[in-house]
Amino acid sequence: MRKKRILLLLISILVFTVVGCRSNTVTETGQKVQIWNIASIQTETHPQTLAVKKMGEIFSELTNGRYRFEVYPNELLGPQRETLEQVQYGIIEMAVIGNANISSFEDGFLTFEMPFLFDDEEHQKRFFETSEIVPELFKKTESYNFKIVTFFTAGTRNMYASKPIRALSDLKGMKIRTAESDTYAKMMRYLGGSATPMSFGEVFTAIQSGVVDGAENNEASYNNSKHYEIAPYYSYTKHLIVPDYLIVNTNAYDSLSQEDKEAFDEAARKAAEYEIKLWAEDAERSKEAVIAGGATMIEDVDVEALRNACLPLHDELCANPEIKKVYDAVMATSDKKNKK
């Protein structure tokens, strides 16, 4: 059913692309409205979906209704890797994409997949909002036909399984689903387990059927995906604070007039602020929801031991100068002294 919907949407967008000038231009009460399609794997009420919708409203308002965002949540247009390609080919205009898919284009982004990199979510926010390296790094993706509009926080990732994970020894031999990136696989090896990379939508069945012993994600995804039903112990390992990004097809962005670009950028800035604000509230709400659904939250995790086990990975990755450059910029925005 979902495949059929995706196919239908893609065909209709393709027809518009071939027939029309820019895709999906429609007329409403005599006014030309350009509809921009945006994909996300998140649910309707996830902070990122709400933020993208908010951006659409602001952009529409600032352009007197000449543009409208149509958001497709719930992996309706496919897993992130596919929606990224759809953006690159201009089949859709925008998508929300995780770091793991962007880092396969530019090594600098691999830095953000280093476990225990940021002190906390506040540090991540400060880095993305103030470091001069960020626009430089974002610009690099433009040669692949997409542009990063803004970063979105995706909270802190913790591990979950059918048993608590309190110490390094608990992870020994465990198969944990991770996002599709080698850095995650390396991290799991340093932690004594192993990684089974797969797309987000496949995780529920993989845990249920025992292909993996557990997974790792933030509270919102743990809740929305209902993974707590089959992996009811959520342990605060706090190993990763990895961002997501809102991306746009470069030709779509370049098709905007200077004035509309400014409106778009302003709407994006407001959406980013909104997402961060919603995130904090949502994490709490998600936590309550999973507990009500039977999950146990494990707070007494030996995070320091996990962190120490992962630190050699920092050195290993920093052998790559592109990673090292970003790493140094991240450290320059850290509040902690004597941090490795």
Ligand code: BDP
């Ligand atoms: C979610 C992130 C998303 C990732 C997903 C995953 O927001 O970008 O793709 O986890 O683990 O929390 O695949």
